[in-house]
Amino acid sequence: MAASSWRGAVLLRTVSGLWQAGPDAAREWMTRLPSLLGFQQRCVSCVAGPAFSGPRLASASRPNGQNSALDCFLGLSQPDNSLPFRVPAVSVHRDEQDLLLVHRPDMPENPRVLRVVLLGAPNAGKSTLSNQLLGRKVFPVSKKVHTTRSQALGVITEKETQVILLDTPGLISPAKQKRHHLELSLLEDPWKSMESADLVVVLVDVSDKWTRNQLSPQVLRCLTQFSQVPSILVMNKVDCLKQKSVLLELTAALTEGVVKGKKLKTKQALRSRPDTHCPSPAAQGPNPQPVRDPQQMGWPHFQEIFMLSALSQEDVKTLKQYLLAQARPGPWEFHSEVLTSQTPEEICANMIREKLLEYLPEEVPYNVQQKTVVWDEGPSGELVIEQKLLVSKESHMKILIGPKGYLIAQIAQEVGRDLMNIFLCEVQLRLSVKLLK
Secondary structure, X not given: OOHHHHHHHHHHHXXXXXXXXXXHHHHHHHHOHHHXXXXXXXXXXXXXXXXXXXXXXXXXOHHHOOOOHHHHHHOOXXXXXXXXXXXXXXXXXXXXXXXXXXXXXXXXXXXXXXXXXXXXXXXXXXHHHHHHHHOOOOOOOOOOOOOOOOOEEEEEEEOOEEEEEEEOOOOOOHHHHHHOOOOOHHHHHHHHHHOOOOEEEEEEEOOOOOOOOOOOHHHHHHHHHOOOOOEEEEEEOHHHOOOOOHHHHHHHHHHOOEEOOEEOOHHHHHOOOOOOOOOOHHHHOOOOOOOOOOOOOOOOOEEEEEEOOOOOHHHHHHHHHHHHHHOEEOOOOOOOOOOEOOOHHHHHHHHHHHHHHHHOOOOHHHHOEEEEEEEEEOOOOEEXXXXXXXXXXXXXXXXXXXXXXXXXXXXXXXXXXXXXXXXOOOEEEEEEEEEOO
């Protein structure tokens, strides 16, 4: 088949597959179509089954357009602030991702930066909010607790501003970590993140009637220990509340009736004002020996209150604009093409684990070990991934495979769709289940 005919067939299959993944993904890919047609382009592809396909745009030289990946590394390109905001894809090659992470940031003349730590109890919606703020799903999301097992970093770069999101595991007590034999990272990472934070976003799930009336002791201890760091309160999942009047009571409880050092009024509780920035008393100077009242249930030093649903783009946009406005003059930490610090293999493993948590009952998903055995380019340029899922019980193996292999096939298909949207590529994902002996 002639090269032009082959490219035409690939493009037709690609656009069809991308549209199945969603019109937003298809439109984004189509804006990058001209560089795909260049003859000097190296293309890597990725599918979890033939239905999901789409080319990934890799290194291209300047004849294929300005601000290409290669130009970024050669220092020939600068961010064009006149262009609309575009969410970068993640490279499927670890060495490319590693190189981009250490590459000199392509800063504008007057750069601004903000390091944001997201704190909250397990399953408060931190990863969902992070993904929405980033504009691409790079962190695993599940209704089950402890989906995020260690600190993960996301980067928002818009015009002259860079916001670095530190998505931390849900704060837990040392006793719970020991009792459930959880990783030490679940206990330590949130505290490490606070040491370099410019702003703390405390997330509370207001749909959980058992925990919503007070901040957890671990969150309060963290806020008290780092009382010099400004903080805001985000009341998440407000769309799940039947009675919105409950929000007033929750706001009073979670802030102890004080916001920005002033007594809370009804109007203040019903809206946030993202255009203002007033340091709280705690933000005006460090407290060398913070002491927390053991009876304390809220935090009276929040700068702002946001009531939103992390699934609502409009709600999240308001919070995102606030974060961008809080950035301070300073050098960027990452190149504008960096979206996350995770390796492509870590992203893949996390997305598979997300589906295991979603579809497997009780303790089963927590006992599955993952081992990537193949990560390579296929004969047609697609990314081929093979991962073994190792289980210790035959009953767990049967559950994971499902009747006639349906469940394991469904997991592979759904993960493939997610990976295509992250890498903007064709993926062929193969999962197998093995019994540990």
